[in-house]
Amino acid sequence: MSTTATPMRKTVSTNAAEQTRKGSGPVIVAVGREDVHHLLTAGNALATRLGTSVRVISVVPPILVSGMSGAPIYVPAAEAEMDVRDSIAHMVEREVTRVAGQAPGTSWEVVDGDAAAVLTERASSLRASMLLMGLGRHRAVEQLLAAETTLRVMRHCSAPVLAVNADFDGAPKRAVVATDFSARSALAAQAAIPLLAEGATLHLVHVWQPSGSRAPSIVAAEKRYADSLAERFARLRSVLTVPSGVTVTTSAIEGNVVERVLDFAETTDADLLVAGRQGLSFLTRLMVGSVTTALVRGARCPVLIIPEPSYPAA
DSSP states (O other), X not given: OOOOOEEEEXXXXXXXXXXXXXXXXXXXXXXXXXXXXXXXXHHHHHHHHHTOOEEEEEEEOOEEEEOTTSOEEEXXXXXXXXXXXXXXXXXXXXXXXXXXXXXXXXXXXXXXXXHHHHHHHHHHHTTOSEEEEEOOOSSHHHHHHHHHHHHHHHHHOSSOEEEEOTTOOSSOSEXXXXXXXXXXHHXXXXXXXXXXXXXXXXXXXXXXXXOOOOOHHHHHHHHHHHHHHHHHHHHHHHTOOOOTTOEEEEEEEESOHHHHHHHHHHHTTOSEEEEEOOOSSHHHHHHTOHHHHHHHHHOSSOEEEEOXXXXXXX
16 A cells, blocks of 8 residues: 655755756755764765755654554554654754754655655655665664665665665775676766765776586687676776776676675775666566675675666666
8 A cells, every 4th residue: 555755844945945956956865763963974975075965854654553454554643653753853853953054955854654665756756866875783673674675765766875884984985886887887887986085996896607618619708708808897997987086996706796796895895885776677676686686785885776877878
């Protein structure tokens, strides 16, 4: 059953509304009850780099009860739940004021609804430049729920989604981009560049797995592919706009894609892992792409997932 999200409170600056009309959408910062100050600080840093505003959104799940058919249904919040939402609204307002002060272009709202659905809709309607989400850092169950909510957002979100941990400072110094040399992964690499700190390193990593076949034709084909990788990296590098202070490295690795990318990120002490969302089909969206899903679940550093490019962009 679908629900309509209703903002409980909302303060919107003129600057934020004007930027949205111009198509330069805000950085949306999705906050819960934890790490609010940290997420807002990181969100402000990202918005500054992207030259846009910040919209803070806290989504409070509605009450669920079992209907006669056994399926859960949503019901209006009781007085106790309204008190909870009111306290969250005050907390968000306090933290926004604490972090942003009187800075223009900052807005916030507390919304009832399903977190993934609300955030996806807001990202689309506001033409968000980026959606920043945190991952639970305490109990394992909370971490699992946070990761699954993030993956649900990534399935349909029209904006890049950045999932961060408590160590993220808003200016990555070592970013790893998983690339298959497609337009999708090229745009993913380009999207990460404005976020990088001065003097950062951007690692372009391609992982492929040889078949292990001894058939001469397959062996020859795989050798041709391996020999072509240097040219493919050069072509990818040529389409990226990289500031003079950023170093770009390229690595071709054989093995399981997820395992090798995660190993590379850990070995290089990466503070950002970047990948393009896979495919437009319903089935692929349902799975978010098996590689993307596994990267989000297995990464120890923040993960940035870029949606598929439009046909003209590709």
